[in-house]
Amino acid sequence: MRGKKRKRYSIRGKMITVNMGIMLGALLLCGGIFVFSVFFIVSDYIHHDMDFFLTTTADSMDSGLSYLEQVIYALRDSETVMEVMDKSRHGRLTGEECKALEAAFSRAVDISSPDNLGNVQTPLVLEASLFGRQGDFVSTGYYAMPTSEKEAGAKVFREVCLAYEKEEAEEGAGYSYQEKEGFLYLAFPLYNSLMDKTGTVLFKLNKEALDKRMEELAESYPGSFWVLCDRKEKLLDGGNQEAFWNTAGTKRETFEEYRYEPFRMDVGGKDYRVYRKLLPMELQVFLGIPENHAMRLMYSSVRIYVLLIAVVTGCGCLFLLVLIYRLTRPIEEITHKLQAVREGEFETKLPSYDSREFHEISKVFNEMTAYVNNLIKEVYEKQISIKEMELKFLQTQMNPHFMFNVLNTLSLQAKMDGNEELFRMISTFSKLIQAKIYRSGEEKVTLGQELSYVEYYLYLQSYRFGERLSYEITVSEDKLKEQYIPKLCIQLLVENAVVHGLEPKVGNGFVQVKVYRQEGCICIDTVDDGVGFGMDGEAAKDNAHNHVGLSNVHHMIQLMYGEAYGVTVFSSPGRGSTVRIRIPENAGASGKAEDSGCAGASGNPDNPGKREEEGRIKVSGKGERHVQGNAGR
Structure with missing residues (x-):
C-alpha cells in the first residue's frame, strides 16, 4: 500500500509562521510584563489618590466643625459671659444684664464669620442659644428673622434644652445631638473656671452645609458613602449609608485597628476603601469609596498602554510580513524559473539581485541555462551536420553491392590477366569506397585508419x-x-x-x-x-x-x-x-x-x-x- 504523499510547506510560509510566532510571543510576553508592572504601579498610585481624597474630605469636615470649638473657647474666655452666667446661678438676671450677656454672646459666637461659612459658602451654625440655670435665655442667628419665627425657634430651643437636661440628669454631662424639623441640634454644658456648670449652649446646625462638604465625594466617586455620628454611634447625617450602617456594628475592632489610615472593607458584598476620622465635639465621620473605581481608573490608565502595544504589534507584524515577502521573493522567482526550465524553456533568465547569495544563484543559473541551451544547439547542429554529410555520401552511392561486385570482378580479371598494377588500383579504390560507405555510421x-584512407586516395591520384x-x-x-x-x-x-x-x-x-x-x-x-x-x-x-x-x-x-x-x-x-x-x-x-x-x-x-x-x-x-x-x- 502506497503511503500518503508528504505535505510540503513553503519556506515563505515557514518563515512567516516562525518569525510571527517569535515576534508575537516576545511582544506579548514583554507587553504582558510591562502592562502588569504598570498595572501594579498605577494601582498603588490610584489607591494613594483615593486615600488622599478620603483624608482630604474628612479634613474638610474637621475644619468645618472646628468653628464650634472656637466658639466654646471664645465663650469661656469672655469675662462678661462667664460673670453674668455665674450670677444667673443665684437668681434671675436683670434687663441690663441680659442685654450685656446677649452682646457678649453674639461677639463670642461671631456667627457671620468666614469660619462658619467654610469653603462651601453655606453657614454651618444657623442659630446659637445660651440658657442660664434659672431659665434665662439669649440667642443669635445668621439670618434676620421676624418675631414669629424667633418665638417658634425659641420654643424649639427650650424643648431641646429640656431634653438635654433630662438626658444629662440620667446619663451625665456631655455633648448631645438631637434632630428636629430637619435640623441637627447640638447641646453641651458651659463651665466656669471652677468647673461648675453655669449654663447650656445650643447650636442649630445646618445639614445642608454638611452635605455640601460631601458633594465632591459623591460626584467624583459614584456609589460612595459617608456617615456622621457621635461617639456613641448615634447616626446624625450621611449619604448612601444604609449598607455601611448595617455592617458597622460588627466592625468596631476593625475601626479601632485602622483608626488613622484608610482600609479595605466588605460592605454589603462589595469592597470599599473606608476611612474613619474622629472630629471635634465628640463626632466621627466614616467615608467609603467602592474599590471598583480603582479598577476602572486602572483600566483607563492601562488601556492606552495596551492599545499602544497592540499598535506596535500590528505594525511589527505588517513590517515583518513585508520584509519576509521581499526576502523570499527571489525564492519564488527561482522556483518559477526552474519550473520553466523543466518545461523546456532553456532561454529563461533570472534577474540580478542585491543580495550576494541570490546574486550568485542568479549568475550560476543564467550561466547554466545558457550552457545547456548552447549544448542543445550544438548537439542539434552536430546531428544535422552529420546527417548532411551522410546524405551527401549516400547520394553518391549507386547500388553499392552492385558496384563492389563489379569492382571485385574487375580486380579478379586483372589478377587473372597478370596486371598487378591494375589489380592494386582497383583494390585500393574499393577500400576507399568501402571506408566511405560501410563506415558511414x-x-x-x-x-592510423584515416591516414590509410589518405594513402589510398593519393595512390589513386598518382596514376592520374x-x-x-x-x-x-x-x-x-x-x-x-x-x-x-x-x-x-x-x-x-x-x-x-x-x-x-x-x-x-x-x-x-x-x-x-x-x-x-x-x-x-x-x-x-x-x-x-x-x-x-x-x-x-x-x-x-x-x-x-x-x-x-x-x-x-x-x-x-x-x-x-x-x-x-x-x-x-x-x-x-x-x-x-x-x-x-x-x-x-x-x-x-x-x-x-x-x-x-x-x-x-x-x-x-x-x-x-x-x-x-x-x-x-x-x-x-x-x-x-x-x-x-x-x-x-
Missing part, C-alpha cells in the same frame, strides 16, 4: 597525374596513430589540395601530410605547393564544393572538441597552401579530452612555435574563407 576513426604528383605522409610518433579523429577529415583536405591546388598548376606538384604534437595539441598539416589562395580567399571560380568541405570539417571539429579547435589555412597566391587541423590530445572515441592547454595555439607551418597573422585564412561556419593580413607565406 562511425563518427570517428583512429588516425603520373610524375606531376608526389606525396609524403609522416607521423612524428607512432603513438599518435591511436588518436581518434573525425572520419575522412584529412582525406577531404588532401582532396582539396590535389583538386584545387595542384590540378590548376602547371608543372609538378607535391602534397605532404604531417602529424605532430604541439603544445599539448595534435596538429595535422596538409601542405601543397599549388596555386594557393588570393586575398579574397578564392582559388578557382568553381570551388563551392571546396568551401562546403572545409566548412564542414571545421564545424564538425568545433562541435566535437570546442570552439578553440578547428581548421586554419595558411596560403598565398603562387606559393601553395597549408591547411592545419588542430585537435586536443588524448581525445577518445567519445570526443572528450583533458584540458591540455593548447586552446587557440596556431602558428607558422614552417615554424610551429611562432604565431603568424599574415596569410592566415579562418574557416567560418558558413562555408566562407576569410584572409587576414597581407598575402605572404
Whole structure:
C-alpha cells in the first residue's frame, strides 16, 4: 500500500509562521510584563489618590466643625459671659444684664464669620442659644428673622434644652445631638473656671452645609458613602449609608485597628476603601469609596498602554510580513524559473539581485541555462551536420553491392590477366569506397585508419597525374596513430589540395601530410605547393564544393572538441597552401579530452612555435574563407 504523499510547506510560509510566532510571543510576553508592572504601579498610585481624597474630605469636615470649638473657647474666655452666667446661678438676671450677656454672646459666637461659612459658602451654625440655670435665655442667628419665627425657634430651643437636661440628669454631662424639623441640634454644658456648670449652649446646625462638604465625594466617586455620628454611634447625617450602617456594628475592632489610615472593607458584598476620622465635639465621620473605581481608573490608565502595544504589534507584524515577502521573493522567482526550465524553456533568465547569495544563484543559473541551451544547439547542429554529410555520401552511392561486385570482378580479371598494377588500383579504390560507405555510421576513426584512407586516395591520384604528383605522409610518433579523429577529415583536405591546388598548376606538384604534437595539441598539416589562395580567399571560380568541405570539417571539429579547435589555412597566391587541423590530445572515441592547454595555439607551418597573422585564412561556419593580413607565406 502506497503511503500518503508528504505535505510540503513553503519556506515563505515557514518563515512567516516562525518569525510571527517569535515576534508575537516576545511582544506579548514583554507587553504582558510591562502592562502588569504598570498595572501594579498605577494601582498603588490610584489607591494613594483615593486615600488622599478620603483624608482630604474628612479634613474638610474637621475644619468645618472646628468653628464650634472656637466658639466654646471664645465663650469661656469672655469675662462678661462667664460673670453674668455665674450670677444667673443665684437668681434671675436683670434687663441690663441680659442685654450685656446677649452682646457678649453674639461677639463670642461671631456667627457671620468666614469660619462658619467654610469653603462651601453655606453657614454651618444657623442659630446659637445660651440658657442660664434659672431659665434665662439669649440667642443669635445668621439670618434676620421676624418675631414669629424667633418665638417658634425659641420654643424649639427650650424643648431641646429640656431634653438635654433630662438626658444629662440620667446619663451625665456631655455633648448631645438631637434632630428636629430637619435640623441637627447640638447641646453641651458651659463651665466656669471652677468647673461648675453655669449654663447650656445650643447650636442649630445646618445639614445642608454638611452635605455640601460631601458633594465632591459623591460626584467624583459614584456609589460612595459617608456617615456622621457621635461617639456613641448615634447616626446624625450621611449619604448612601444604609449598607455601611448595617455592617458597622460588627466592625468596631476593625475601626479601632485602622483608626488613622484608610482600609479595605466588605460592605454589603462589595469592597470599599473606608476611612474613619474622629472630629471635634465628640463626632466621627466614616467615608467609603467602592474599590471598583480603582479598577476602572486602572483600566483607563492601562488601556492606552495596551492599545499602544497592540499598535506596535500590528505594525511589527505588517513590517515583518513585508520584509519576509521581499526576502523570499527571489525564492519564488527561482522556483518559477526552474519550473520553466523543466518545461523546456532553456532561454529563461533570472534577474540580478542585491543580495550576494541570490546574486550568485542568479549568475550560476543564467550561466547554466545558457550552457545547456548552447549544448542543445550544438548537439542539434552536430546531428544535422552529420546527417548532411551522410546524405551527401549516400547520394553518391549507386547500388553499392552492385558496384563492389563489379569492382571485385574487375580486380579478379586483372589478377587473372597478370596486371598487378591494375589489380592494386582497383583494390585500393574499393577500400576507399568501402571506408566511405560501410563506415558511414562511425563518427570517428583512429588516425592510423584515416591516414590509410589518405594513402589510398593519393595512390589513386598518382596514376592520374603520373610524375606531376608526389606525396609524403609522416607521423612524428607512432603513438599518435591511436588518436581518434573525425572520419575522412584529412582525406577531404588532401582532396582539396590535389583538386584545387595542384590540378590548376602547371608543372609538378607535391602534397605532404604531417602529424605532430604541439603544445599539448595534435596538429595535422596538409601542405601543397599549388596555386594557393588570393586575398579574397578564392582559388578557382568553381570551388563551392571546396568551401562546403572545409566548412564542414571545421564545424564538425568545433562541435566535437570546442570552439578553440578547428581548421586554419595558411596560403598565398603562387606559393601553395597549408591547411592545419588542430585537435586536443588524448581525445577518445567519445570526443572528450583533458584540458591540455593548447586552446587557440596556431602558428607558422614552417615554424610551429611562432604565431603568424599574415596569410592566415579562418574557416567560418558558413562555408566562407576569410584572409587576414597581407598575402605572404
